[in-house]
Amino acid sequence: MTFVQLIDCRTSRFDEMNRLMDRWVEQTKGKRTATHDVIGKDRSDASHFIEIVEFPSYEEAMRNSNLPETNRIFEEMVALCDETPTFTDLDVVRDEQLNTLAARSFFEAMGKTEPGRIGEHLTDDYADHDPSYPQPVQGIDGMREVYAGWYAAFDFTFRIDDQMAQDDQVCTRWTWVARHKGEFLGIPATGQEVTMQGMTWQRLRDGKICESRWLYDRAGLLEQLGVLGQ
Incomplete structure (x- = not known):
């Protein structure tokens, strides 16, 4: 304790x-x-x-x-x-980092929440930085569109492996577990069970996420789908 x-x-x-x-x-x-x-x-x-x-x-x-x-x-x-x-x-009988809880709630909702409701966890001026996108995704509508693409291609959940918080920032290390059910980057549905590990740095304001920066093994995902390493 x-x-x-x-x-x-x-x-x-x-x-x-x-x-x-x-x-x-x-x-x-x-x-x-x-x-x-x-x-x-x-x-x-x-x-x-x-x-x-x-x-x-x-x-x-x-x-x-x-x-x-x-x-x-x-x-x-x-x-x-x-x-x-x-x-x-x-x-200590209760110890909660409220920003950590907010970030955890976001990841727990991913894969379970309809794309139209993903904005409940984000600020109106949300910015999403992903190395696979040429430009940051701006705003809730932009994030809904990105999320809808993943939601259509995979049934997935996030497992939280570690979290660290400092001031208004939270870093989450996660494992993504999914089944490929729809077209993804031109790849027809394979039914393949896949996993991917990554980390996301997030900044929060007033209990909602206002910025995310993602780092994950996209190449490893494509290899599991049979695109790379043939």
């Missing part, structure tokens, strides 16, 4: 504390178990800071606390505080 520690402190020497944390990061390379660190400053009190440190588990957090480097840095940190910092230990 993911574990989070909140460190609540007051200091008029934050710049020094910030440099102290940089030193801890440098000294604990290859040893630390912390995976994410965020420090927030109180908008109503410039001397009030809360640090949020994330660990894979409570046990990993304790292993991190027992590092000699952590003990030394902690002593120096307390010396920079106006008063003794307080700690709150939290087991």
